[in-house]
Amino acid sequence: MALWWKLMDLRLGIVPVPVAVIIAGLVAAFVSLGQVPADLPMGIAVLALGGFACAEIGERIPGLRTLGLPAILATFLPSWLVYAGWLPKPLTEAVGRFTDQSNILYLFIASIIVGSILGLDRRVLIQGFLKIIVPIAAGSLAALAVGCAVGVALGLGFSHTLFKIVVPIMAGGVGEGAIPLSVGYAQLSHMPQGGYFAEVLPSVMFGSLTAIVLAGGLNFLGKRAPQLTGEGRLQPGEVDAPLSGAAPAGGKLSDVRTIGAALVMVVTLYLLGALTQKLWDWPGPVVMLGLAVAIKLGRIASPALEAGAYANYRFFRANVTYPLLFAIGAAKTPWEKLIAAFTVPTLATIVATVATLVGTGFAVARLVGLYPIEAAIVNACHSGQGGTGDVAILTAANRMQLMPFAQIATRIAGAITVTLALIAFARFGP
Template sequence: MSEPGPRAAWWRIMDLRLGMVPVPVAIVGVAVTAAFVWLGAPPSDILMNIVVLAVGGFFCAEIGKRTPGLKNLGLAAILATFLPSYLVYAHLLPGSLVKSITAFTDNSNFLYLFIAAIIVGSILGMDRRVLIAGFVKIFVPLAIGSVVACAVGCAVGTALGLGLSHTFFKVVAPIMAGGVGEGAIPLTIGYANFSHQPQGELFAQVLPAVMLGSLTAILFAGALNAVGKRYPHLTGEGRLQPGEQDDEPFATPDAERAPVTPADVGAALVMAVTLYLVGALAQKLWNWPGPVVMLALAVLMKFGHVASPRLERGAFANFQFFSQAVTYPLLFAIGAAKTPWEKLIGAFNLPTLTTIVVTVATLMGTGFVVARFVRLYPIDAAIVNACHSGQGGTGDVAILTAGNRMQLMPFAQIATRIGGAIMVTLTLVLFARLGAGG
């Protein structure tokens, strides 16, 4: 019985964590990755990238969480996204490893697996009685915030010498267009068609506004999370409305509170992925936004009692797993594969930077104020509005992570997808009518 001394000491070492990764495992993982890089071609499969992204993502997050003064402002999410972007730019990450991460991120649909699990799990874990009211109410601060942010952002940009046309079409509208793939790309394709300018040049002009707008929203979301800790009456800590609570499957006694089984979790994950595929098919056939279709189907399932309590518990367990274990690795992948550092720093001039910050602050501030009139929590509504200025689905993940409110993902997707689509449509109509090219 005297044997457990050294063994207990070793177990304590094994229980030291880098995020969720045991430190000895992280050390071995780094060594193995370095060996693959030395051999010339790290695999781009899921096995290699689980190790690389987990170690990289949680390492960046731990730096952010341990930085005095800034750890409560979303620095973990910022570093997990933008530090790998800089490392790629500075050639501090081996090129072969970057290719592996990029190939895996592009080919695996990693991001949409995450979003499917988060959306379906959070909706099925919501209070059914207030779900529909929340979806209706969130359009009020979102719509009013968008209009006010456009007006204030254009006024500031024009006053600083950017010109009204440039400010709206190249700075303000791209911020709220829904990210890169769903926003900046269709926006600049439309600009190119109407103005006969090269789409690539136009895309390079609007991309910094998209990225810096998302970064600003991440910072403000982190700050609002800190405000919520100090003034708890302003926030539902991830719940949008007063009185919202967990639904029956998580509150009922006896058999309904039985532990979630691996079979329940697996069944719920297949269900979430199937809903995503239905959305993807709708996008292919009728050009309906796939994530919005998935979201609507999940809401209908919740509202119509389609999923059993076991499936709902399994879906909620998936939500908890993905939000805690997958977020920072995903952000690391996004930073390394989809966030060009040179584009981010391309807009670092005072007039553009000021216009971006003022636009995002107005969007969130208006949401904060208007929320009180429709009985929503001000901080949570403001963070949903922040997602309207995010970098698409990737921005939603980073903003909600910084604000510690991943439960708001369904509402964030409304802000990003529906709000972004409306912004792109109205902007292109205005661009065509004005013949804007500058």
């Protein structure tokens, strides 16, 4: 019995190895029947096994695991497996339906945002939000200049480089960036939207991949030069008992009912954001972020609820991140679109743009009292694939608590980028 217990305690991430074998057998049986359910139980089983198996491979490659390889493999390996036909079609269709219908991505982001904000030191919360604007703005301008210069030097042309490569990288992902850009380009030029979308999507996806790799490198740098990082804290003096791992006020850990209450509060804030987006077209995640900040500053949530929200944050961070990345890779990341960017001039331009964005954030951080590595990681999210990119980038950097600031870089800075780009395209575009 002791031997069997040892075997049950041997895990792929959080999945016991014997359970993983059973899940694989069950999935094979459902695939053979051609009827893979797209419900919650099957989604949990498939994504947990797939996500943690990919992450485990990345964790066991010496030297590369600190560069974000687990997050990279959890995202892009399933994308390649779908492209190569190694993941059966009934399985990938079920994963896609589950991902879309369950809205698991937004539940994850909501839990991370609310939990991390309610755990921040309110004395420096507003300072952090105001200060992070400086490296984001400086990085955007520098990336625009360098990216266009590299593209022109490599023969891509200024207009193509600006509107098809550099702007899409910083536009906020696919749904909030690539799609509005392509629709705007099509309306202004009276050309088909599909053609523009196919042109800008590879830049969004490979820019996000570049940001993931750089975020992993920044995490590695932080371990070698601890004076450059707050280990997830954006600025010096940011003190937070829950996020540092200590018990909340009163010395007691959250009970399960309090965690449940905090989860209901998180879902309510998400739904408020979703409603404002439908009524007034305000970005739902940004509204949710603002509400969470107001709750923290106004002391609306009790210390127990704040601790419960933090416990919920920890649960999602530890147990849902890699399964979610697997779902994103299998259902939301078409491999053929990614490899479409594999020309030397385009790749060089994308890498130069993202590296400049990240490097500028690193360089100017000290000027406004931020840790260079954290500021650079937030800037990396400005070149991410929307919310999915934020998750992958912050996972690679092992700094998921920066999600509120990442949302500023992705949503707000991305919306500003799209708006200015369409204005410029109307006047100077082809």
